[in-house]
Amino acid sequence: MTIAPAVEAPRAARADEPWGARGLTIAFDRGGTVVDALDLAVRPGELVAVLGPSGCGKSTLLRVLADLPAPGTRVLAGTVHRPDAVPPAPAVAWLPQRDGLLPWRRALANATLGAQIAGVDLGAARERARELFTVFGLAGYERAWPHELSGGMRQRLALLRTCLVGARLLLLDEPFGALDALTRRRMNAWLADLDLRAAAGGTEPSAVVLVTHDVDEALTLADRVLVLSARPARLVLELDVQGAAGADGDEDARRRVLAALDAAADDDHVAARGGRPGMGGARRGLSREAAGRPGAPDRAHDRSENA
C-alpha cells in the first residue's frame, strides 16, 4: 500500500489568515502542475462555490485542503490554512466526489463512521444521524445496505456522514450530482439553512467549500463564487454574489460566471488541439475579464479584508 505523503506548505499560515489556500501550487509526481498559484479564502459563516471545467483540478484542490492528497501529490508553493479542531471533532470534513460508502456497513453505521473515527460520542452521533435521516429523506433506510440504495440516496447518505463528523469546515465535492431536480432543490435548501444556523452560532459546521458544475446552484447557495481555468487551475473570476440580490443582479452574476466558464472550456479545447491557451474568450469577442487571463482574476466585488 502506498502511503500518501504529508502535505506541508512551505510557509506556515498566520493564525489570522482566512481558512483555505494562498498561492497554492500543486503538481503530481507523474503529470505535472495541476493547480497554479491559487487563492481560495473562506471565512466562518461563508459558503464558497468553486466552478471549473472537468479535469481542471477541483477535486485535487479539495483533497489538499482536506489534507488527504492522493499518492504522488506534491504541494510546490503556497499555504493551506485550516480551522483549529474542536476535539474530538476534526477541523475539516471532506466529502469525496465518489461517495466512499463501505459496502459491509448498513446505512446508519456508514453515517456514523466518520464521527466514530473522530472519537465523537457514538450514542449522540446515532441520535443526530436518525434526525438527519428524516431531513435527508432517508428515514426507514437506516438498516439498508449501500447496494440497496439508489445513487442519489447514497450521495445523501455520504453527505450526512460528512456533516456528522462535527468539523467546522466542510469540503463538498459535487455532493448533489446524482440527485433529481426536486431532491436537489430540497438538499440545496438544507445546505442554505445549515449556513444560516452556523451564522447564528449553532453547532453545525461554520463554513463550506462546495465544488459544483451547476451555476444556478452556486449562485443560489454561495456567498462567493470562484471560477477556475482549465488545467492547471488558476483563478479567473471571483464574484461576491451575496449582494447580487434581485433579478438583475442575479442575471448579471450568472452571465459573468457563464462567460468565464465558456472561456475556460474554450481554452481547454484550444490547448487540446495544440494551440495557444488563452485565445478562446478573445476569439469569441468576450471581454478580457470573461476571457479569464491567467494571473489576472477578476475580483469583481473584492472585499476590503481580502486585500
Ligand SMILES: Nc1ncnc2c1ncn2[C@@H]1O[C@H](COP(=O)(O)OP(=O)(O)OP(=O)(O)O)[C@@H](O)[C@H]1O
Ligand atoms: N493521482 C493522480 N495522479 C496524476 N494525475 C492525476 C491524479 N489525480 C488526478 N489527476 C489528473 O489531474 C487533473 C485534475 O483532476 P481532478 O480530479 O482534480 O479534476 P476535477 O476538476 O475535479 O474534474 P471533474 O470536474 O471531472 O471532477 C486531471 O487531468 C487528472 O487526470
Ligand SMILES: [Mg+2]
Ligand atoms: Mg472532481
